Amino acid sequence: MTTHIPNSTSSRSRPQAPPLDLSWLNLDDHYDVHAEVSRRGLTLDSLNEAAFPPDATEAGNHTMRIRGAAPREGAPRYGYSYIGKADSWSEAVPMLYEEAVQRQWSSATDIPWETLQPLPDDLERAMSQFCTFLNEVEFIAADGPGQWLPRLSPEYYEVGLFLMTQIMDEARHMDVFRKRALANGGGLLAQGPGEGLRQILEAKDFTEMSAILHVQGEGFVQSLFRMGELIGQNTAEKTIFRLCAQDESRHLAFGVMHLKHILESSPERREEIHGYFDRAERVSGLTGTQTPQMVEALTVLLGGGSSPAQLDDGWRLQQLILRKQVTEYYHRLKVAGLGDRIDRMPEAMQKIVKGN
Template sequence: MCQLATMLTEVEFIAGDVPGQWMPFVSAQDFEAGLFLMTQIMDEARHTDVFRKRALANGGGLLAQGAGLGLRTLIEARDFTEMSVLMHVQAEGFVQSMFRMGELIGQTEADKRIFRMSAQDESRHLAFGVMHLKYVLDTEPERREEIHHYLDKAEGDAAGGGSGDVTFPPVFEALCILLGGGVDKFDEGLQKFLLLRKRQINEYVHRLTVAGLGDRRQRLGPLMAQFLDPA
């Protein structure tokens, strides 16, 4: 659990830091968006705090840190829509899919409650991202290929074993052990991990479809497309 909590500490810190970078650029007439970003920063601060404390709670401590490729993509976003699509729709979507399997991952009632409450927060962030993407595609359809380009790069980084990626070997192993219920049940945990990955990818594509980017299904890279259900 300490390794998983370490990864989530990294992810949630960036998820709170990135919206803060955009606050000065939100127009006064769009104050609702600014207010929402403030609530997200508060949510992510709680998540960072709880997962860091969870990693330290039993003496295990913070463990292996990834390369940060996927997280760096969020920080380097130069457009608000780019940031929102990559963070709210993709990154937080993957995390929420994992949180929703918290009943299987959590080993104690406290762990399960952490995942349940974090998933509730992530749902709000996801809803904002999907609505924003839908608005952009409806009002600026010429940006469709631009958004595909953002996702092309981010999906490659997210599958590269860096921070925030469940295929990063230490996180992958930790999840298999947690899902299986022990080191001796690693193979059983692996099967559940594959179900988690399948859920992440299919829910990701579903959200993009709802937003109006259903053709993303045909452009997924092979590492993600292998988990996708038939249309």
């Protein structure tokens, strides 16, 4: 049997285009935008060099218009309350986004889980307690920035893209610490007090949230992760800390550079920003990681066990890490231009920074 195929070229069956407007084509205007593919590929920085750089200090509208698109009369507002560049911008954000995309890793396959061997009960439970604490921390570290996404103008879309990569990073951190807690016999242990974490969600301003989360909280966690060689009992754990530290470096860099940007572009906000740190330092205690369970779990892990001699060794190392957390925190504040916090910090912090 043969099938009859209509002749598509016959004038009777060919669809006719209705009268078209085509004004958007703007054929009279000259367009010659060619973003360069650099050694690092076709990056957001390449786009910004080619056209529509994020130069305006304000979006000038509350609509969903993306930077560079032609405005449409009558476009509705979308509820973006943060339309100023200084509200959320961070100088390194296009590069940090590209790096985040390129350096994603898998908690399922990039951790040498086979090196996880049965540990003595004290070490296994200490690691499980540490992982329980980090589960809570990492969840809030994603939840915090997530709350701000619907309020940031697409004019500075790079910030939104970066925060989405941070949320993905934190999701992976949460799952990798949960996997570690449940993979070797220990399980999840005691819930933490949570006051320090709660204040991240209570922040009423993006810069406040970023100061508390990126600069303070993630700074303390980053200093801790970078001591993972001492804390981890095997290659799997050391790898987890190394990969998480790599991700945290980006989150911290975003926060420090945002703080620097806002202090330079909006100097009138300086005292207000000091106020956020005053409160955060009061609420979080010395480093926010000094809850009783955390300190004790770290002491056991660093000492290699819970005998009196091991606890003495662990305590000494734990104190060293604490000093590192505080001095690195102050160094970051200084880089951002807030070195004068030295005289406003709680006395115990000042003592560490001043080395006495």
